[in-house]
Amino acid sequence: MPTEQLKAKIADTFGAASNSYDVSARLQRQSGNIILSYLQDNMLSTTDPIVVDLGTGTGYFADVLKTDHHNVIGLDLSKSMLNYAREQRHNDINWLAADIHQLPFTDNSIDIIYSNLVIQWCDPLSDAFKEIERVLKPGGTFVFTTLLDGTLSELKQSWANVNDDQHVIDFKSLTDVEQDIKTTNFNIELLEQQPIVLDYISVKHLANELKSLGASHLPNKVNKGLSGKGSWQKMTKAYQEFQSDSGCYPATYQLCTGKLVKANNK
Numbered sequence: 289m290p291t292e293q294l295k296a297k298i299a300d301t302f303g304a305a306s307n308s309y310d311v312s313a314r315l316q317r318q319s320g321n322i323i324l325s326y327l328q329d330n331m332l333s334t335t336d337p338i339v340v341d342l343g344t345g346t347g348y349f350a351d352v353l354k355t356d357h358h359n360v361i362g363l364d365l366s367k368s369m370l371n372y373a374r375e376q377r378h379n380d381i382n383w384l385a386a387d388i389h390q391l392p393f394t395d396n397s398i399d400i401i402y403s404n405l406v407i408q409w410c411d412p413l414s415d416a417f418k419e420i421e422r423v424l425k426p427g428g429t430f431v432f433t434t435l436l437d438g439t440l441s442e443l444k445q446s447w448a449n450v451n452d453d454q455h456v457i458d459f460k461s462l463t464d465v466e467q468d469i470k471t472t473n474f475n476i477e478l479l480e481q482q483p484i485v486l487d488y489i490s491v492k493h494l495a496n497e498l499k500s501l502g503a504s505h506l507p508n509k510v511n512k513g514l515s516g517k518g519s520w521q522k523m524t525k526a527y528q529e530f531q532s533d534s535g536c537y538p539a540t541y542q543l544c545t546g547k548l549v550k551a552n553n554k
């Protein structure tokens with residue numbers, strides 16, 4: 289489990305981004321809509337399910353889930369994110385400050401868990417899968433997205449020209465994620481990887497977007513301060529190698545989408 293100090297840092301970084309998050313959340317909206325479509329069958333087969341949006345952030349998808357379901361809970365580590373969600377979203381969503389590694393639910397109590405771009409922060413990931421499985425009812429569904437190795441490869445390669453510090457968080461491979469799921473009793477209905485490429489008008493635009501999404505916390509970075517002007521210029525020059533004919537700077541996100549169902553006999 290991440291240390292309390294690390295979890296507090298993640299919550300703080302996201303909390304500081306709560307007001308700017310929604311305008312920068314292009315990737316989140318795209319990925320979140322993909323896994324919403326995975327729930328179509330559940331909407332028909334389960335009457336009045338209890339639905340949890342795990343790592344709800346500003347509550348955007350909890351709000352969308354609320355349009356189809358009565359009982360929606362938005363859960364997040366960051367109280368600032370939850371305060372923002374409480375102000376902006378349906379007032380009959382239940383907002384809960386809690387950690388995915390210690391969910392405040394009894395065994396076999398939840399029907400559907402939805403989680404968009406959150407579990408890349410969970411370490412070890414296998415423990416998070418086990419905790420999610422514990423609280424789901426037999427036959428319950430977990431849909432999720434996360435990011436995989438190869439995400440922000442252009443940024444990583446550009447920084448590699450400057451120094452060997454960490455500038456992009458370490459993401460797992462699809463095989464690693466699959467291995468972690470296999471430590472549980474989930475049946476894998478779907479597990480896929482797809483690249484999503486977003487265009488930025490400048491490298492600064494990309495850096496600002498990552499910051500406003502709260503995704504700039506790097507646990508293994510040696511030099512915690514801001515990068516010096518010279519280093520930054522060297523990196524942005526290296527990034528020009530990826531510039532498209534239209535002048536845009538692409539950034540690749542390797543998206544993992546999954547649909548897991550808890551075995552009925554557990």
Ligand SMILES: C[S@@+](CC[C@H](N)C(=O)[O-])C[C@H]1O[C@@H](n2cnc3c(N)ncnc32)[C@H](O)[C@@H]1O
Pocket residue numbers: 298299302303313316317320342343344345346347348349363364365366369386387388389403404405406409410501
């Ligand atoms: C990239 S944001 C995604 C927010 C939202 N799911 C969306 O689609 O816009 C990740 C969120 O996960 C939360 N988070 C990270 N680690 C968590 C944990 N261990 N338990 C609960 N929430 C966590 C962060 O506070 C942040 O709000």
